[in-house]
Amino acid sequence: MKNVEIDIAEIQERYYGRFNPNSILGATFALVAILFLYYLVPNYIEEPGYLKNPMLSPRFIPLVAGWLVLTLSIVMLIEGLLRPPKHTASEELHSGIPKLRWALMMAACAIYMFLFEQLGAITCGIFASLFLFLASSVRHVWVYLLGFAFPVVVSLLFIHVLNVPLPVGTIWE
Amino acid sequence: MENFSEVLTLFLSVDNFVAIAVGVLVGVIVGAIPGLTATMAVALALPFTFSLEPVTAILLLVGIYKGGMYGGSITAILIRTPGSPAAACTLLDGYPLAQQGKAKKALKTALYSSCVADLISNIALIFFASYLAKIALNFGPPEYFWLICFSLTIIVSVSGDSVVKGLIAAGLGVIVSSIGLDAVYGSQRLTFDSYDLMDRVSFIPLLIGLFAIPEVFEFYTSKVVPHIRTAASGASLTLAEFKRCLKTVIRGSLIGVVIGAIPGTGATAAAFISYSEAKRNSPRKNNFGKGEIEGVAAAEAGNNGVAGATMIPLLSLGIPGDVITAIILGAFMIHGLTPGPVLFQENLTMVYALFCGILVSSAVLLIVGNAAIRYFSLIAEIPKSILLPIVLMFCVYGAYAVNNSTFDIGLMLLFGLLGFIFNRTGIASAPFLIGFILGPMFEDNLRRTFLISKGDPSIFFRGPITWLFIALTIASLAFAAYRYWQNRIAATNAS
Structure with a gap:
């Protein structure tokens, strides 16, 4: 197996299309967040029945974090669709590896x-x-x-x- | 006097001196190897501290931290590859000096500036940490809640190019931190009935996975990038030249101290601010960027001035100032200690023994740094193809050592994969770690506040300390927003 060498300076930057890493990542994180909020939290976080304040619930912080991830994933998805990022030189380092x-x-x-x-x-x-x-x-x-x-x-x-x-x-x- | 003798008894042990020397040496070596970072070295060293005394363990990690900060500048000067982001500024004048055949001069300037800055930073730590801890004794859960809110704003500054991605990573970190038994009700949270997860996700496998494993994965899934190499030769730094730089070094050190004491601002910002101040005030400003030793001195003083100062919020408030101090916070916890005002009340002798060790580490850095300049070519020549299999072995053994469980090896590799995905997709790992560490503290103080106030939210605004932290949080967010817009304007203009 031969090591492949590359000169980063020779790589030219170009833009991605609509299906770029940011939009794919945003969509993936959004799906994960939905799965977390609507399946994992209700089924795998037990909540006592005698809660006086919802903020004391064991589900409160995971729900806040889940909604934060969902909201920001949608932002990332939209940003990726509207403003596709550039290919970076480092990405070329990862292609063509044996x-x-x-x-x-x-x-x-x-x-x-x-x-x-x-x-x-x-x-x-x-x-x-x-x-x-x-x-x-x-x-x-x-x-x-x-x-x-x-x-x-x-x-x-x-x-x-x-x-x-x-x-x-x-x-x- | 009795306390003083206790401090000396605790500090003057061979183990402590060996730990400092080994720590600084490992730090310089790791920092000098391109691609390996001080953060990774500190994470990897953590399992080695299990059987050590707490003071010895912390001094080992602090030694690695300080050595790594300097080590990063060696590669920046010689092969135009900064070993750490903070050393990127050293490159601006260090590499041109090396190209002019003055590599040794640049390396010596970096070393002496680093040592002076480190010493000034350590003195600041000793003076300010105990003072801040005294104030923190008045803190209750609402004050801590707002302090943690303020600390969470550091996520913005450690997010790299995208704040959105950084915040997503932080959210994921909070979710992972919530796995385990609930602290108030004892109910299961996302444990999937696994006993291994009931005691929360282990800190060390997560750390090693997030910061060391991605380097290994990255190497085996990338092409080889050839490095430009320069010998560490040429004339050395003269006394007159160093005297000329001294004012810049002191200014840079003070900038580093102020920036380091604010959680999340970081060494990179300190290096660049120090550099720009030096350039503004220097009579040789036109020479900056073309090989000016004052530029190297300013950058190194700025980034090393941060090293001691980041320990101020850690020791006095229990809040990590950056990623490495977050790992050191983990080391304190592993040894059953909680940094913060209580540490100063219950373990004062230990704190002062640590201060002694941290001061000694500056002198050790000088000795080890000089040796590193001489033997640098040997360090830089170690190929990653030999080094990384050994690094992976240390990672696996270290993760297993936590609970003698293969589950932790799997966990480490899983977080390694996550860190690798983060690297590939431009998401910084640091916000994930900050979320993981500060998430439970945030939740704990929020719940305690509601419990003591019986649900009355007005307790969150009960006094001047809470208002101070609210103001700091808002100011920090406003500053981050201002920097974000400035960067966007600069990027738009550039394109």
Whole structure:
């Protein structure tokens, strides 16, 4: 996998159309806010039946925050439709990235998230580091050796110096 | 006298000195690596403080903060990449100096100006924090309610290019902060019957996720941008040159102190105001922007003058002045301490031990900064492809360490994804964090006020302190609106 280099100065700015990031983001946030206000709050925030003042309700602040998000999302949606933003140079940095690169990054995250207790901190650290080195096309063998050394050193630091009992891995027990 | 000896006993421990030295060193290194920020370093270091004494833990984080503030200027001068937004101003004269072969002069000017400004800022902290804390002892829930309203106005200044997006992020932060058991009625709020969520969303996974993980995601989903590199060489700063800059440094430091003490204004504003004042008053104003050491001195004095002063509202009122102090506020809470006037009543020796450590950190910054200039090329050459897998490992281990739970790793990655989406869509993460921290304080004081007044809203206007904070809130919003319109006019004229 080859790293793709880019010169930011060469990128020229241009405007988006009506379906630009701001209008899409505004619409998404508005939908999330509606879902929150009309489904999550009534069903997942319990309210005692003996409230003297509605402002003391456990629902009060979440409702205020939800309405704030909804109102501002609509503002953002309208602003996006009326005044489409410009493409920025940084956006060009994100196009044309090899799929394997971010797939390996996702795999590294998945190892940490789902196999941390089963494989243990050291094994997970080794696998994830090696995946990430591969993702960025590291070619030096000594760097891959670091991928073995660092998880061991850092885990021992956490366990023996900071007294954090990191998992050793249930499959090794 | 007895208190003084207690302070010395608490402060004069090897652990504290090691924490300051390690903190400043880590801060300078992280600040000097493009793409890694002091905020990220402080968030990552938080789990390491669990087993430390509270004073040692806070000094470690403060050391990273101060080191990071200076470290950001190194990359600004040498490779035209400011390590922090505040260092962007240093770039204006620092990089031209480096191009003229005077990189070492620029770096030394930045270091000495930073240390002087840091010292002045620390002295201001020691004098003003306790005084402000005494006043804050008269605060009740209504006063705190308005103080938090005033503090919430900082969202406008940390929102970046779009206030609307910043406010949405803050609203989301408040919603996330409401997850857990309700403090008054004990009813469940958005817990979905999960035991992991009943004790609220853990602070550290959220912090690490929001500020460290997006850097990792960003690297693996972006093309590589080549950097322009310059060696840290050339003639050093002479005493005569530094004397010439001293007036600018002191002026910049005082600007930094005043701005830092106001929650939310931030180091970037201080650096630019200090720079423009220096340019206005300098006999060499025409040389500014072309490689003037006074410009570097002004920018660095401005942004480092903020470092100690942002701790004034944190220690005396319990209100974070910026994102890093918000994380330090979390560190206080993790160690069972609540910053604010009560801290000065119940833990006075600890507060003064902290002050001693913060003063020492200025001297440590001088030593570490000098070493960093010498060995900078080594620091800057660490490729991100090697660094970021290790950063991710620290993030995961740190998040797990909070409750020894893999749930927190998932939570951290989830907030990392949110932070990544925020970055990609131009939404600042700082308002989310401010909403998350201040939301529960806002709700708590609102409810307590209604409970003590039995529902009478007139209590919110009960005295001069509440009126003062109402006026400050309105003034802060008016100032933000004024700046917003000025920026829009400038943008319209430019296009």
